[in-house]
Amino acid sequence: MPSLIDIRRRVRSVKNTQQITKAMKMVSAAKLRKAQERAIAARPYATMLRQVLANVAEAAAQGSGDTEIKLLAVRPEKRILVVVMTADSGLAGGFNANLIKLAQRFVDDHKNAELSFELLGRKGRDYFRKRTKSITGEYTDLFRVVKYESAEKIADSIIGRFQRAEIDAVYLFSNEFKSVMAPTLNSTRLLPIELPKTASTIDYIYEQPPEELLGSLLPRYIKLVIYRALLESAAAEHAARMTAMEAATSNANDVIDSLTLLMNRVRQATITREIIEIVSGAAALD
Secondary structure (H helix, E strand, C coil), X not given: CCCHHHHHHHHHHHHHHHHHHHHHHHHHHHXXXXXXXXXXXXXXXXXHHHHHHHHHHHHHHCXXXXXXXXXXXXXXXXXXXXXXXXXXXXXXXXXXXXHHHHHHHHHHHXXXXXXXXXXXXXXXXXXXXXXXXXXXXXECCCCCCCCXXXXXXXXXXXXXXXXXXXXXXXXXXXXXXXXCCCCEEEEEEEEXXXXXXXXXXXXXXXXXXXXXXXXXXXXXXXXXXXXHHHHHHHHHHHHHHHHHHHHHHHHHHHHHHHHHHHHHHHHHHHHHHHHHHHHHHHHHHC
């Protein structure tokens, strides 16, 4: 049976850990509010841009069709670029592990293809760096302050490689913020772009040919998808960390209660033993 000193040390250690987890929960809760507002604010613009793309694509389909749009070129998927968006740090439950498992299943299902990786976040980078050498890009510290310039830089690199036919398809794996309890794993084919089918009944007047307008809108759409994924992932990360730290704080309470009960039992046994020794000593003197 452990001594009272050992148990008190363990209780003190667990209480110190509990203070840390409680503080991390409060920090994540404060950051979540701002990240959630930014993620939600980006959704209407993304929805509207998809609607505009659908309208322009329908008008372009009714045109001559002489202009070739490289971002719509469908080729056999022999060379695939996998973009994995994870966090830079852990202590967020299964936030990183579940996404990495999803990306790994995709890799296992496409062993016959030539895969390359663009890794956003330290956790995904550390995982795939040990398992593959086909890493064409690494990005860290993106989620401290999510900027459109970061998404633009990543998108320009991906678009350039696809237009030069260095890759045949691009798939993005990220976490999407749905609720505080759990994020939603998201797997999206970025390139070639699959145009929305539902166009509105509004009749637009185009100053330039719809094919040219569509060609200029598609790169902006890719940049927006990556930027929105960064915002959603940042919000989902803070929500997952807040939930994980809340669970850790609750578990620490259970451990403290259990150790306190054990400490009381040890102390009671020690007192009982000492009383027996005193009584036995007094009886021996008689």
